[in-house]
Structures are given as structure tokens and as C-alpha cells.
Amino acid sequence: MSDTQTQLDIDREKGNFRYDVDYEFDAGTGLNEKTIDYICDVKGEPDWIRKFRKDALKKFLEKPMPTHWASHDLENIIFDKIRYYLSQGGQKPKKTWDEVPEDVKRTFERLGIPEQERKFLAGVEAQFDSEAAYSNIKEAVGKQGVIFMGSTDALKEHPEIFRKWFGKVIPTGDNKFSALNSAAFSGGSFIYVPPGVKVSHPLQAYFRINAENFGQFERTLIIADEGAEVTYMEGCTAPKFDTATLHSAVVELVALKGAKIQYITVQNWSNNVFNLVTKRGLAMEDAEVKWIDCNIGSRLTMKYPGVVMKGRRARGEVISIALAGDGQHQDTGAKMVHAADETTSNIVSKSISVGTGRATYRGLVNIPRHLKGCKNNTECDALLINTSSRTDTYPAITVRGTGNACQHEASVSQVSSEQIFYMQQRGLTEAQAMSLSVNGFVNDLVRQFPMEYSVELKRLIDLEMEGSVG
Amino acid sequence: MKHLKIDNLHVSIGDREILRGLSLDLPTGQVHAIMGPNGSGKSTLAKVIAGHPDYTVTSGDILFDGESILAMEPDARARKGIFLAFQYPSEIPGVTIANFLRAALQARLPDGEELEATEYYAKLYEKMDLLEMPRTFTSRAVNEGFSGGEKKRCEILQMAMLRPTFALLDETDSGLDIDALKIVSHGVNSLRGPETGMLVITHYQRLLNYIVPDYVHVMVNGRIVESGTKELALKLEAEGYDWATEPEAEAVGA
Numbered sequence: 001m002s003d004t005q006t007q008l009d010i011d012r013e014k015g016n017f018r019y020d021v022d023y024e025f026d027a028g029t030g031l032n033e034k035t036i037d038y039i040c041d042v043k044g045e046p047d048w049i050r051k052f053r054k055d056a057l058k059k060f061l062e063k064p065m066p067t068h069w070a071s072h073d074l075e076n077i078i079f080d081k082i083r084y085y086l087s088q089g090g091q092k093p094k095k096t097w098d099e100v101p102e103d104v105k106r107t108f109e110r111l112g113i114p115e116q117e118r119k120f121l122a123g124v125e126a127q128f129d130s131e132a133a134y135s136n137i138k139e140a141v142g143k144q145g146v147i148f149m150g151s152t153d154a155l156k157e158h159p160e161i162f163r164k165w166f167g168k169v170i171p172t173g174d175n176k177f178s179a180l181n182s183a184a185f186s187g188g189s190f191i192y193v194p195p196g197v198k199v200s201h202p203l204q205a206y207f208r209i210n211a212e213n214f215g216q217f218e219r220t221l222i223i224a225d226e227g228a229e230v231t232y233m234e235g236c237t238a239p240k241f242d243t244a245t246l247h248s249a250v251v252e253l254v255a256l257k258g259a260k261i262q263y264i265t266v267q268n269w270s271n272n273v274f275n276l277v278t279k280r281g282l283a284m285e286d287a288e289v290k291w292i293d294c295n296i297g298s299r300l301t302m303k304y305p306g307v308v309m310k311g312r313r314a315r316g317e318v319i320s321i322a323l324a325g326d327g328q329h330q331d332t333g334a335k336m337v338h339a340a341d342e343t344t345s346n347i348v349s350k351s352i353s354v355g356t357g358r359a360t361y362r363g364l365v366n367i368p369r370h371l372k373g374c375k376n377n378t379e380c381d382a383l384l385i386n387t388s389s390r391t392d393t394y395p396a397i398t399v400r401g402t403g404n405a406c407q408h409e410a411s412v413s414q415v416s417s418e419q420i421f422y423m424q425q426r427g428l429t430e431a432q433a434m435s436l437s438v439n440g441f442v443n444d445l446v447r448q449f450p451m452e453y454s455v456e457l458k459r460l461i462d463l464e465m466e467g468s469v470g
Numbered sequence: 471m472k473h474l475k476i477d478n479l480h481v482s483i484g485d486r487e488i489l490r491g492l493s494l495d496l497p498t499g500q501v502h503a504i505m506g507p508n509g510s511g512k513s514t515l516a517k518v519i520a521g522h523p524d525y526t527v528t529s530g531d532i533l534f535d536g537e538s539i540l541a542m543e544p545d546a547r548a549r550k551g552i553f554l555a556f557q558y559p560s561e562i563p564g565v566t567i568a569n570f571l572r573a574a575l576q577a578r579l580p581d582g583e584e585l586e587a588t589e590y591y592a593k594l595y596e597k598m599d600l601l602e603m604p605r606t607f608t609s610r611a612v613n614e615g616f617s618g619g620e621k622k623r624c625e626i627l628q629m630a631m632l633r634p635t636f637a638l639l640d641e642t643d644s645g646l647d648i649d650a651l652k653i654v655s656h657g658v659n660s661l662r663g664p665e666t667g668m669l670v671i672t673h674y675q676r677l678l679n680y681i682v683p684d685y686v687h688v689m690v691n692g693r694i695v696e697s698g699t700k701e702l703a704l705k706l707e708a709e710g711y712d713w714a715t716e717p718e719a720e721a722v723g724a
Binding site for chain 1: 548564574
């Protein structure tokens with residue numbers, strides 16, 4: 001097993017490195033009104049945002065930890081020890097990699113971001129701790145009227161679109177962590193796609209946590225105007241620290257009439273990160289919001305991407321893959337809120353638990369009585385690798401009225417020893433056999449990822465699985 | 471010429487002894503058939519040679535060209551050249567035949583060497599044609615939703631691609647209609663040659679009309695009780711196994 005152990009460590013090395021950075025801007029530890037004033041001042045934000053943040057702080061402090069239903073591990077987050085704003089290169093992201101400070105640039109180069117940008121992306125934003133270090137969109141895409149910039153710039157430069165939707169899909173008080181994000185948010189993307197524009201290549205954001213005892217609170221708002229289409233991908237890594245790091249984002253999507261938004265996440269945080277994210281999309285008439293969500297890293301992830309189907313024939317979809325390795329808890333799922341006739345939603349969730357890993361599926365589907373012709377399909381499959389692995393499923397499905405339909409399927413399986421023997425008999429090692437089985441289990445979902453991501457995903461799964469047998 | 475030699479092998483599963491001093495010498499270039507009634511230990515023999523973890527070898531040895539393979543993992547035995555065509559092949563959901571075979575071939579290459587994709591597919595299609603398998607087969611998940619005949623054909627396809635030194639065919643004829651049997655046998659026969667030794671395990675003589683063995687062994691109660699040429703199979707067909715299960719018969723073969 002020693003060989004495979006080494007390879008598993010190599011995987012950890014991918015994001016597990018850190019260059020020393022002198023932070024020019026540091027709000028210190030703990031979150032209070034002064035912290036918020038500091039953030040507003042360095043960012044030069046308008047007064048309405050300062051008020052918005054301070055109201056959110058009150059709500060955050062009022063709200064209890066949701067440990068009556070969620071993991072008690074949340075109690076291990078010491079909010080007073082976390083640093084809420086750290087920036088190295090100032091508040092304005094650079095438009096070329098040459099302008100990005102050297103120590104930040106080499107981090108992203110090591111993660112392969114500039115290379116991916118050249119190869120297949122329409123635009124990239126690279127966030128380092130609290131601020132985007134780099135943000136650029138390909139000229140051709142910009143000429144179509146597509147806006148792609150950081151949230152701080154957007155609220156200043158495009159207040160008329162920004163204010164209309166900001167905090168409307170996910171209100172500040174939605175949950176404790178959406179309130180926290182609303183108080184301390186910095187970074188994240190703002191995207192506006194004008195009517196009828198179909199962005200041919202994905203836009204990508206990469207979120208990098210570099211500092212210890214730090215909280216990253218990016219805020220993303222994507223608006224696809226009538227008939228527009230856009231795909232957005234996000235990736236994330238952090239070095240491995242002994243202390244807990246917090247990542248708590250809010251992502252709001254708005255798909256206007258006939259628009260399509262696809263949002264893809266490959267989360268590979270290190271195992272000390274609490275990843276507590278609120279993601280929700282609003283789909284108007286004939287619009288479609290699709291979340292493709294893959295969680296491999298973190299200590300505890302709590303994330304339930306949702307779609308509110310507000311217009312007739314709107315569609316919502318969540319495709320979710322979770323891999324809970326030793327000591328990890330992936331608490332993920334989906335929320336589908338049907339609020340118009342003939343809306344359809346689809347949830348496909350697959351989880352793999354390895355070692356002492358725990359994967360939890362939580363689903364909420366709501367179809368009220370007065371609606372007609374609504375449909376939901378939910379499938380959740382769990383794969384357990386070791387006898388110490390755990391999986392739980394908590395589906396909450398409320399379907400009322402007579403003209404609506406819902407279908408729910410769930411399964412729990414194990415890779416059988418006969419299957420492993422069969423594959424070994426063909427010459428694959430036990431670890432290779434396990435890895436191939438797991439890749440087979442998620443294969444139909446992985447195929448929905450863009451090529452570049454599915455290759456990366458397969459590789460990550462291979463590396464995670466190699467340490468799991470023996 | 472290489473030899474797969476089974477030397478006075480005793481094998482148990484739990485407290486139950488299944489093989490009780492079995493000896494056999496299979497050289498490359500020959501096809502040996504093992505026949506016997508249900509429960510005589512035929513399938514156990516195949517699985518033990520392949521290294522199935524459920525079985526314990528209590529004494530005796532299995533030698534691959536003079537070298538004991540008892541301490542080797544199943545995958546190391548496979549890469550050394552032992553192939554088992556399973557009686558009940560496992561399903562591998564989501565893993566296509568093309569990807570599975572590719573991974574199996576890749577596992578046989580030295581570190582850092584990549585399988586050449588074009589050559590691989592050319593070879594795969596050639597072998598599929600031989601077994602009259604449609605091209606669409608490559609994109610189906612291994613054994614998932616296969617009919618009995620498809621499973622057996624898929625086993626032989628893998629054997630054809632992996633080119634083992636010693637192939638163990640466990641009840642490859644079970645569940646096959648006569649047309650499928652002919653196709654599968656044709657595939658197996660095309661793999662016969664001086665580089666390959668085959669052990670064909672079967673309950674019925676029927677298979678041996680199509681895969682004609684050089685030698686036939688009769689296995690009863692975990693031992694080989696009689697060995698002979700292919701005519702022995704005809705005798706079994708005519709007389710059944712009763713004569714062999716009688717106590718005095720044991721002395722003849724062992």
C-alpha cells in the first residue's frame with residue numbers, strides 16, 4: 001500500500017502549497033461593525049452597501065447555529081479567530097497576468113489557470129483570499145455586451161442591474177451563513193448576458209484561499225437576460241492548515257424568460273475547510289437553471305443548490321457528485337421549489353463514502369396544491385467503500401394537488417468483493433479495480449461535465465480511491 | 471513450452487475441504503478438459519488457480535513454469551498470464567467494455583508506457599468480428615444487462631485480447647444455445663496454439679464436440695479419478711459419472 005499512499009499525498013500537494021504573502025489590507029480577527037467599516041472603506045463602497053452589511057451582521061448574530069438538524073462540527077468554527085478581509089494586491093483586479101503581483105501569479109500558474117484560460121475559456125476571474133487578483137473576458141465576448149467582473153466593481157459600475165437582483169434570490173436572513181456572507185462579502189463574480197446572447201465558451205472563476213484562520217466570502221450574481229445562455233464554472237483549492245478555514249459563499253442566479261444558465265462547481269478544498277455555501281437560481285418562463293455540483297474536498301460541506309421555478313414551463317436541475325473521504329462529511333443535496341404551472345425539476349445525486357467518510361443527501365421538493373402539470377424526478381444513489389463508511393438520506397418531498405407528478409428513487413450499494421476479484425483477474429490491482437468501479441458509478445454524471453473538467457475529475461477520483469483499499 | 475502444474479493440492483473454504491490432493495500438469499500447446507458431476511470441485515479449482523481470496527490452500531502447490539504462485543495476488547497472477555473465463559461474470563456498472571479492456575491491457579505495460587489507441591481499437595474490432603459481436607458492444611457497460619450468451623462471448627473476447635499463457639474456461643458452455651456455442655467455440659479454437667494451454671471445465675460432453683481436447687480428466691470429490699484421451703468424454707456421455715464415483719474407481723486415477 002505504500003506506493004498508493006505516496007500518490008494520494010501527491011494529490012494533496014496539488015493545492016497544498018503556499019507562498020508567503022505580505023497582506024497590505026487586513027481587517028484583523030473577529031467580525032463586528034468596525035470590521036465592516038474597514039471593508040467598506042478600503043473598497044470605497046456606497047452607503048447602501050454599508051447599511052446592507054450592518055443589517056446582515058445583526059441577523060447573523062441573532063440566528064442560532066442550525067445544529068438542531070446539521071452537524072455539531074459547526075460548533076468548532078470559532079468566529080472570533082477568523083480574519084474576514086485580507087488583500088495583497090489592492091481592490092482592483094488586473095486585466096493581464098503580467099500585472100498580477102508575482103507571488104499571487106505563481107500560485108495561479110501552479111494551479112494551471114492561465115493555461116486553461118488560453119485553451120477553452122471565454123473569461124476568467126481568479127480570486128486570492130478576499131479579492132480577485134485577475135479578471136478578464138475575451139474581447140469577442142465583451143463585444144457581445146456580456147459583463148463579467150467582480151461583485152464590488154459591478155455594484156459601483158452597474159448599480160441599475162446589480163441592485164435589482166442582489167439579495168433577491170437569497171435574502172440575507174435565509175440562513176445563518178447567508179447572513180454572514182451578506183455582512184462580510186468580498187470578491188465573487190458578476191455576470192450579465194444581454195438578451196439572446198449565447199456565450200459559446202464557459203466563464204470561469206477560481207477561488208483560492210492562501211491564508212490561515214481566514215474566511216472567504218465571495219458573492220456571485222449571474223443574470224441571463226431573455227433567451228440568453230451562459231455556462232459558468234468554479235474551482236477551488238486551499239493549502240492544508242492545522243486550523244479551520246471558512247468558506248461561505250452566496251451565489252444567486254437569475255434566468256429570465258427563455259434563458260439558460262449552467263453552473264458547474266468542482267470543489268477540492270483541503271480537509272480543514274468548512275464549506276458552507278448557499279446557492280439558488282430563479283427560473284422565469286421557459287427558462288432553465290442547471291447546477292452541476294461536485295464536492296471532493298473540505299472537512300464539512302453543507303450545500304444544497306436550489307432552483308425556484310417562477311415562470312411557466314421553467315426547468316430546474318441539480319446534478320451532484322460527492323466524495324466523502326476519511327474524516328470528511330459531505331452534506332449536500334438540492335432544493336426544488338415549484339411556483340408555476342408545468343414546471344419540471346430533476347435531481348440526480350451520487351455519493352461515495354470512503355474510510356470514515358460520511359455523505360448525506362438532503363433534498364427538498366415542493367409542489368403546492370394550486371399548480372398543474374408539475375413534475376419532479378429525484379434519484380439518489382450512494383456507494384459505500386469501507387465498512388466504516390456512512391451515508392444518510394433525508395428527502396423532504398411535498399407534492400400536493402392532483403395534476404402533479406413526482407418520482408423518487410434511492411439506492412445504497414457497495415462494490416462487491418466478487419466484482420473486485422473479477423477485475424483483478426483481468427490484471428488490475430485492487431486499487432485500480434476500486435477506482436474503475438467508482439468511476440463507473442459516477443460515469444453518467446461525469447459525462448455531463450465539460451471535457452477538461454471530467455478528465456480532472458476522473459483523476460481526482462482515482463487518486464482518492466488509491467488510498468482506500470488494503 | 472511452459473507448464474502449469476498443480477501438485478497434490480488441498481483446498482478448503484471455511485472448515486470444508488473441497489480439493490483433496492489434486493494433481494495436474496497442463497503444458498502450453500495442449501487443451502485439457504475437466505469433467506465431473508456437480509459439486510466435485512471443478513469451479514473451485516479454477517478459482518483457486520486464479521487466486522480467489524475465499525479459498526485457503528492447506529497443502530500442495532500451484533507452479534507456473536516451476537515457480538509457485540500461491541503467494542501472488544490475483545492481479546499479479548493475471549498479468550503473469552493466467553486467465554479465467556468466469557462461469558458467472560460480474561457486472562461492472564458504468565464501465566464500458568472498451569475502457570475495461572483498455573485498463574486491463576494498460577496494466578500489463580511497463581510504467582510510463584501508454585497503450586496505442588488506434589492499434590488497440592483495430593485489434594478489438596478484429597476480435598469482435600471473430601466472435602460476431604456488433605460494434606455497439608464496446609460502449610456497453612461490462613456484463614450489465616447482458617444475456618447469458620453475451621456474457622460468455624464477452625469473456626472470450628477478453629481472453630482473445632489479453633492472450634493468456636494459461637486459460638481456464640469455467641463452464642463456458644452453460645446457458646448457451648447451439649448457435650452461441652458454435653461461435654464461442656470458434657473463438658476459443660482460434661486461440662489454440664503452441665503458446666497457450668487451456669483447461670476447459672465442463673459438466674457436459676457437448677462442448678467437447680466443438681473444442682476437442684487433447685486430454686480429458688474426470689474429477690470426483692476433489693480429486694482426479696481418471697485421465698485419458700477425448701474418448702473418455704464419450705464414455706462419460708454414455709455411462710454417466712456413476713462408475714467413477716464408486717469407491718474402487720478412486721484407485722484407478724489417483
